[in-house]
Each structure stands twice: as structure tokens, then as C-alpha cells.
Amino acid sequence: MISVEEASRRVLATVRPLPSETIRLTAATGRVLQTPLYADRDFPPFHRVAMDGIALSFAAVTSGRTDFVIEATQLAGAPPRPLQNPRAAIEIMTGAALPPGTDTVVRYEDIVFHEEAGRRIAGVQVPPAAAGHNVHHQAADRQQGDLLLPAGVRLGPAEIAVAATVGAVTVQVARALRVAVVSTGDELVELDQLPLPHQIRRSNAYMVRASLLEAGAEAEIFHFNDDQQVLRRGLPPLLAGFDALVLSGGVSKGQADFLPGMLRELGVEQIFHEVQQRPGKPFWFGQQAGGAVVFALPGNPVSTFVNFYQYVRPWLRQCQQPAAGPSQPMAILAAPVVFKPSLTHFLPVRLEASPYGHLLAHPQRAGGSGDLASLLHCDGFLRLPAERETFGAGDAFPLVRFRE
Amino acid sequence: MISVEEASRRVLATVRPLPSETIRLTAATGRVLQTPLYADRDFPPFHRVAMDGIALSFAAVTSGRTDFVIEATQLAGAPPRPLQNPRAAIEIMTGAALPPGTDTVVRYEDIVFHEEAGRRIAGVQVPPAAAGHNVHHQAADRQQGDLLLPAGVRLGPAEIAVAATVGAVTVQVARALRVAVVSTGDELVELDQLPLPHQIRRSNAYMVRASLLEAGAEAEIFHFNDDQQVLRRGLPPLLAGFDALVLSGGVSKGQADFLPGMLRELGVEQIFHEVQQRPGKPFWFGQQAGGAVVFALPGNPVSTFVNFYQYVRPWLRQCQQPAAGPSQPMAILAAPVVFKPSLTHFLPVRLEASPYGHLLAHPQRAGGSGDLASLLHCDGFLRLPAERETFGAGDAFPLVRFRE
Numbered sequence: 017m018i019s020v021e022e023a024s025r026r027v028l029a030t031v032r033p034l035p036s037e038t039i040r041l042t043a044a045t046g047r048v049l050q051t052p053l054y055a056d057r058d059f060p061p062f063h064r065v066a067m068d069g070i071a072l073s074f075a076a077v078t079s080g081r082t083d084f085v086i087e088a089t090q091l092a093g094a095p096p097r098p099l100q101n102p103r104a105a106i107e108i109m110t111g112a113a114l115p116p117g118t119d120t121v122v123r124y125e126d127i128v129f130h131e132e133a134g135r136r137i138a139g140v141q142v143p144p145a146a147a148g149h150n151v152h153h154q155a156a157d158r159q160q161g162d163l164l165l166p167a168g169v170r171l172g173p174a175e176i177a178v179a180a181t182v183g184a185v186t187v188q189v190a191r192a193l194r195v196a197v198v199s200t201g202d203e204l205v206e207l208d209q210l211p212l213p214h215q216i217r218r219s220n221a222y223m224v225r226a227s228l229l230e231a232g233a234e235a236e237i238f239h240f241n242d243d244q245q246v247l248r249r250g251l252p253p254l255l256a257g258f259d260a261l262v263l264s265g266g267v268s269k270g271q272a273d274f275l276p277g278m279l280r281e282l283g284v285e286q287i288f289h290e291v292q293q294r295p296g297k298p299f300w301f302g303q304q305a306g307g308a309v310v311f312a313l314p315g316n317p318v319s320t321f322v323n324f325y326q327y328v329r330p331w332l333r334q335c336q337q338p339a340a341g342p343s344q345p346m347a348i349l350a351a352p353v354v355f356k357p358s359l360t361h362f363l364p365v366r367l368e369a370s371p372y373g374h375l376l377a378h379p380q381r382a383g384g385s386g387d388l389a390s391l392l393h394c395d396g397f398l399r400l401p402a403e404r405e406t407f408g409a410g411d412a413f414p415l416v417r418f419r420e
Numbered sequence: 421m422i423s424v425e426e427a428s429r430r431v432l433a434t435v436r437p438l439p440s441e442t443i444r445l446t447a448a449t450g451r452v453l454q455t456p457l458y459a460d461r462d463f464p465p466f467h468r469v470a471m472d473g474i475a476l477s478f479a480a481v482t483s484g485r486t487d488f489v490i491e492a493t494q495l496a497g498a499p500p501r502p503l504q505n506p507r508a509a510i511e512i513m514t515g516a517a518l519p520p521g522t523d524t525v526v527r528y529e530d531i532v533f534h535e536e537a538g539r540r541i542a543g544v545q546v547p548p549a550a551a552g553h554n555v556h557h558q559a560a561d562r563q564q565g566d567l568l569l570p571a572g573v574r575l576g577p578a579e580i581a582v583a584a585t586v587g588a589v590t591v592q593v594a595r596a597l598r599v600a601v602v603s604t605g606d607e608l609v610e611l612d613q614l615p616l617p618h619q620i621r622r623s624n625a626y627m628v629r630a631s632l633l634e635a636g637a638e639a640e641i642f643h644f645n646d647d648q649q650v651l652r653r654g655l656p657p658l659l660a661g662f663d664a665l666v667l668s669g670g671v672s673k674g675q676a677d678f679l680p681g682m683l684r685e686l687g688v689e690q691i692f693h694e695v696q697q698r699p700g701k702p703f704w705f706g707q708q709a710g711g712a713v714v715f716a717l718p719g720n721p722v723s724t725f726v727n728f729y730q731y732v733r734p735w736l737r738q739c740q741q742p743a744a745g746p747s748q749p750m751a752i753l754a755a756p757v758v759f760k761p762s763l764t765h766f767l768p769v770r771l772e773a774s775p776y777g778h779l780l781a782h783p784q785r786a787g788g789s790g791d792l793a794s795l796l797h798c799d800g801f802l803r804l805p806a807e808r809e810t811f812g813a814g815d816a817f818p819l820v821r822f823r824e
Contacts (some may be wrong), residue, residue: 202497390561412777
């Protein structure tokens with residue numbers, strides 16, 4: 017039996033980069049970029065007018081001039097028209113390219129207009145303090161050729177917008193992870209069946225599938241009876257066709273728990289079996305040589321849940337985004353807890369964001385590892401280390417979060 | 421001009437519940453339940469065996485007996501077989517229904533088996549301390565008829581599993597919000613076009629669309645030129661067909677900024693225009709009587725971003741999940757900041773989860789409201805109140821987060 021820390025290390029040691037695929041930018045939200053994107057032009061690509069008002073030459077202002085004849089009006093999107101008379105001005109809109117012959121913009125708020133002999137005149141009330149006012153200069157943010165998005169970044173809204181700016185109609189991204197969710201257990205019936213008194217409906221597979229979808233993976237559910245022949249035929253195609261298998265049930269000491277042996281027989285090397293933790297101890301983990309990894313989680317619903325968020329999700333994240341450094345959120349225990357067994361304890365907690373920027377974890381009644389409904393009022397598990405028995409309020413511990 | 425707080429209040433005052441639709445549970449991850457789900461049976465539905473081992477009558481243990489003849493073996497999923505001889509036992513697996521005549525389970529770890537005259541005998545090494553050991557009793561967690569999932573909960577993995585348990589093949593959920601993303605601005609060209617020197621590619625619409633998808637809404641992009649005739653024809657079908665319109669650009673003081681007037685002309689009542697904030701001041705918000713709301717965001721990319729996460733996303737969340745109380749995450753300013761204008765300042769920050777359970781916000785260089793690339797290294801904005809000029813390190817402020 018190994019520690020939770022060692023189990024996590026061994027799980028993450030099997031992380032491999034995913035092959036890439038090219039998809040449309042409009043389908044790429046949340047995906048991970050595989051080839052870097054560079055600035056195809058300067059940012060901004062021209063001296064960009066930053067306020068609605070008039071463009072003029074600052075030299076004319078320093079010469080003491082306050083009235084400027086409007087030579088022309090230039091909207092955003094129009095080719096810039098040079099200023100003919102250096103003592104005149106061009107009325108101009110945000111987003112336009114600064115006209116040649118001008119270097120400064122005075123905003124509407126600082127101007128009063130009047131008409132004189134059929135000409136429109138801008139009277140500057142508040143002269144600009146320096147040349148270049150209200151102009152966002154070409155290349156001020158980025159230069160042509162600059163790296164904008166390195167490989168390995170997740171394409172959130174800001175990244176999507178930057179990719180659009182450089183004309184990335186398609187992007188190369190890591191393909192989605194493909195995970196087979198396998199449920200076993202002869203006591204389980206399908207959702208649409210009425211269970212006999214000694215049966216229950218299948219739920220773990222749906223939970224795991226929903227967690228996988230939330231993590232950005234593709235997930236397909238398979239169910240097998242607790243029959244060695246059925247599994248011996250059913251598992252090899254899944255091992256060949258998916259990046260990972262997540263099984264629930266069939267890994268403890270019972271007579272129907274022949275999965276570890278069967279998996280070894282099918283060429284899946286055991287990496288560990290059983291972890292010093294509660295709940296979720298009988299977790300089995302293995303890998304086919306150079307192939308799919310197998311997370312065989314204990315079948316009790318809360319155990320399945322704990323192990324998914326402690327082991328499977330970090331593995332998925334690292335496969336999708338190997339460049340992302342490890343991050344371990346912490347939360348502050350809000351009430352003292354005693355847990356005597358020398359096992360890492362996954363304590364169900366409800367989270368509270370305090371007005372002081374602290375994340376508080378309130379311990380919740382745990383109804384045993386079968387009581388899934390007890391998790392409805394929880395947001396995650398606080399991971400209390402095995403080597404201690406008492407845990408004081410106010411101390412911070414690693415947080416395994418399943419609800420944002 | 422109104423305050424950020426007043427603007428948020430007026431935006432949220434337009435929240436209306438969404439109509440519901442019935443969808444398959446497998447398509448419901450992340451959706452909001454509209455009709456409550458009750459326990460169709462007790463949880464657990466039978467006295468459920470919680471460990472692999474033997475089931476026996478505790479009375480036989482108290483009588484001093486330690487050796488138990490195994491009458492039968494019962495796997496999970498098999499109908500329970502009554503114990504014939506009250507001084508014998510049934511070998512039994514986790515998940516099975518406790519056989520009539522037994523009340524206690526002794527786990528394998530506490531038994532040594534031997535054979536005697538062709539019969540299998542379990543020798544109990546560690547007698548159970550009380551009746552009911554290792555049995556998860558019928559109705560211990562929930563009783564038939566108990567409310568499990570109230571209307572208004574978001575269906576995450578735990579909720580999906582509970583819904584599966586009660587056989588909810590389909591669920592009634594709030595239908596997805598339908599949002600039209602409208603970009604205007606004659607300086608903008610499509611992604612696949614090569615911009616002329618004074619043009620730039622469209623990016624705000626893609627950013628807003630990605631943000632909407634991440635928030636669980638349906639989003640469709642429309643582009644119109646800055647032409648009153650085009651907009652007068654183009655906007656009414658969108659007002660009729662969508663729950664909300666998000667426009668970017670065309671709402672400041674420029675000559676091409678005729679959107680507020682045009683929207684009023686089309687029956688969209690102005691609720692406010694301009695908010696005491698930087699960036700993002702020229703935000704216009706309105707609603708068609710009993711119909712679509714219109715978020716007309718300023719066109720500078722960072723302004724669009726700030727206003728989306730400050731106003732549009734909370735509105736979406738409240739429409740999807742009106743029962744969810746308001747929650748305002750806070751973060752701790754990690755370095756002092758001075759901001760003199762009497763405007764609410766949205767300070768770009770990078771977040772750090774400290775080892776002590778604190779959320780720290782590191783101010784980032786803001787490249788002006790046009791510099792989208794400056795947001796690539798940020799996770800959100802700290803909302804610094806208008807009435808102060810200096811903000812000390814260590815103080816907590818409301819956080820508008822755009823990256824998890």
C-alpha cells in the first residue's frame with residue numbers, strides 16, 4: 017500500500033502529450049494550442065486614434081493657436097487623408113488611423129465648435145499637454161513577429177480574440193482525450209429499468225462521464241456484467257481505442273473482484289493497487305505498455321468521486337496541457353477535525369469565500385462512502401495528511417475541488 | 421452617469437426566469453434543473469453489505485461462537501437467500517442485500533477460513549463489536565419521498581449521479597440563453613481577410629462569443645457596417661429572436677456612434693448610458709418592453725472584456741439560476757495602487773493561491789484599453805471603489821474573474 021503522494025506521482029508519470037489536430041477557431045474555445053501564434057503586424061498596426069475629437073499638429077498648439085478649421089472628417093475604417101494645412105485639423109473618430117501631418121488628438125470634451133464663413137471651426141478649450149495625446153501609437157503594445165500565444169496555452173476568450181486579430185481562422189490544438197467509462201457490477205440496472213429490491217440503478221458511470229465532459233474530455237459509457245468471459249472479450253477493444261479507461265467497482269477483495277488479475281492478463285501492467293487513504297483505498301492503477309492507462313476505481317460512489325478528482329482529473333489536465341505547472345489550491349479548515357487512522361483523509365467540505373479573500377472549508381457530515389447525496393452540499397474534499405490525527409481550525413490544507 | 425453598483429443593480433433587475441425544456445440526462449451536465457427530484461426508494465434501498473466477508477447473526481457471536489459454517493455465497497446483484505441455520509453464515513460481497521436471518525458482516529480481514537469434513541468454515545478472529553457492523557442500513561441516508569434535488573440546482577457530476585439513481589432518464593431544465601453578438605465598426609475586416617493598413621481584424625465578437633459559450637449560453641455572431649439603414653433593417657429580427665444582444669462599439673460620442681438613438685427608435689428603452697468606471701465608461705444598456713435586453717459595450721477590447729465580466733456574465737448566471745444567491749469573490753491586493761480619478765477602477769490582476777488559503781491579486785501593467793494582449797497574463801480585474809485614491813497592499817477588494 018502506497019501513500020496518496022506516491023500514488024499521484026505514479027499516475028502523473030504516465031502523462032503523455034496528445035497528438036494535435038487542426039480545427040476552426042470558432043470551435044477552439046477551451047482547447048490547448050499546439051503551435052505558437054505570432055503578431056502578423058504591429059499592435060496597433062497604425063497610429064490609432066483613441067478618442068473621438070480632432071487630429072492636429074501639436075506644433076500648431078505650441079504656436080499659441082486655439083481655433084482650428086476642420087478640413088475633413090475621417091471615420092474609423094476610412095483610409096487616412098493627409099492634413100493639407102498644418103494649422104488646420106481633421107475631425108476624427110476612435111479607431112481611425114491618424115492622418116499624416118497630425119500627431120495629437122483633442123477629444124470632443126475639450127472643444128467647442130462654431131461656424132464661421134461657412135467653415136466649421138474647432139475652438140480648443142483645454143490644450144493638450146504633449147504631442148501624441150490620445151493616440152495609441154503603432155507597435156506600442158506588440159511588434160510584428162512578437163510571440164503572442166505560446167504553444168501550451170488554453171484558448172480562453174482573451175486568447176481567442178488575440179488569435180482572431182492575427183487572422184488564425186484555424187488553429188492547431190491538442191485533440192480531446194478519449195476516455196472509456198466502464199461500469200461493472202451485477203447489482204446495477206439501467207436508468208430506465210425498475211430495479212428489483214436487491215438491485216440499484218447505475219449512477220457512477222454517469223457521474224464519471226459528467227466529470228470527464230466538464231474536464232473537456234470525450235467520454236463513452238460501457239457496461240459489462242461481472243463475468244470474466246465478457247470482460248476478456250470486451251476490454252481489449254477499449255484498451256486499443258481509448259487514451260484511458262475509467263472503471264468503477266470490482267477492485268476490492270471480493271470473489272467478483274477479478275479485475276486486477278484480468279487486466280494483467282490483458283497486458284495492463286499494474287502500477288499500484290491500494291492507497292493509504294479513506295475513502296477510496298482499493299484504487300488500482302495500471303498501463304498497457306505504451307498504451308492506454310487504466311484507472312480502476314472502487315465502486316462506492318463517494319470513493320469513485322474522491323479518486324476521480326484526486327487522480328483522474330489532474331492526469332487529464334496534464335495530458336491536455338503539459339506546460340501548465342502544477343497548482344495546488346489550499347483552503348482553511350473552519351472547524352477542528354479528529355481522524356485517527358494513519359490514512360490520508362478526504363474530508364467533504366463546503367467552501368466559503370470570506371470577505372477578506374480567504375477560502376474557508378466547512379466540514380460536512382459524511383454519510384459513509386456509499387452516500388452520494390451527502391456530496392450535494394459539498395464543493396470538494398480537504399486532503400488531511402495521514403501522519404496527523406488532529407487538525408486545527410485555521411490551518412490550511414490541500415483542496416480537491418469538484419464544484420466551482 | 422451612474423455608479424458601477426447602480427449599473428449592476430439595474431442590469432440584474434431585468435433578469436427573468438427562462439422557459440424550461442425536457443432533455444436527456446446524458447445531455448444535461450451543467451444545466452439547471454427546473455422540477456425537483458425526489459427519492460423513488462429508500463437510500464440505500466435495502467440493508468446493503470458494505471464490506472466483502474461473511475454475514476451472520478450477531479446473537480451467535482454473543483453466544484461465544486467463533487466458527488461459522490458457510491451455507492452459501494451471495495454476490496452483489498443476486499436475490500438475498502435467507503440464512504437457514506442461525507449459527508451458520510453466508511459468504512457475501514460488497515453491494516449485496518443482507519440475507520434475512522443475518523444482521524452483521526465480518527470482513528475478510530478479520531476471518532481465517534478452513535475446510536472441515538468437506539464444509540467451508542470461517543473462523544472469526546476479531547469479533548464484531550456490535551450488531552449491524554459493516555451494514556449500510558436501508559434508508560440510512562434518505563427515505564423514499566425525500567427531496568433530493570430542488571429546482572434551481574446546477575446539474576454537476578454529483579447531481580447527475582443522484583438523478584441517475586432515481587431513474588431520471590430525462591430531466592426538465594432551463595433552456596439555454598440565446599445571445600446575438602453584434603459587431604459594428606467599418607474599420608473591421610473578417611478573420612480570413614488581409615486588412616488594409618488602416619483596418620484591423622474583427623476580434624471582440626469572437627471574444628464575446630467564447631465568453632458566452634464558457635458561460636453555457638448559445639451565441640451567434642452578426643456583423644453590420646456603421647450604416648443606419650443596415651442596422652435599422654438588421655436589428656429587429658435579432659431583438660425578436662434572442663434573449664439578449666451584446667453589441668460592441670458605436671456607443672461613444674463619435675459621429676458613427678448613432679446606436680443609442682437607433683435602439684431607442686427600435687423600441688429598446690434606455691436604462692442607462694455611461695458608468696463611472698475606467699475602462700468601459702460608455703456602456704449603454706436597455707431593454708425592449710418585455711423583451712430582449714441590449715448590452716451595448718464600448719468597442720475597445722479591454723473595455724468590452726471588463727463590461728462583459730462585470731455586467732453580462734452575472735446577468736446570464738442569474739437568468740440561468742435565479743435561486744443562486746449572489747456571491748462576490750474577494751481577492752487581496754498584493755501591491756499598493758494609486759488611482760486618482762473618481763471612477764471605479766478595474767485593475768488587471770494575476771491571481772495567486774497562497775499556501776495559507778489566501779487569494780492574492782498581483783497588479784499587472786495595463787497597456788490601455790486597446791491592448792488585448794495585456795490580458796493574456798491576467799486572470800481577472802480587481803474592482804477598486806471610486807471613492808478612494810490609494811489602495812493598500814493586504815486589503816481585499818471584489819474580484820471580477822475571467823480565468824479559472
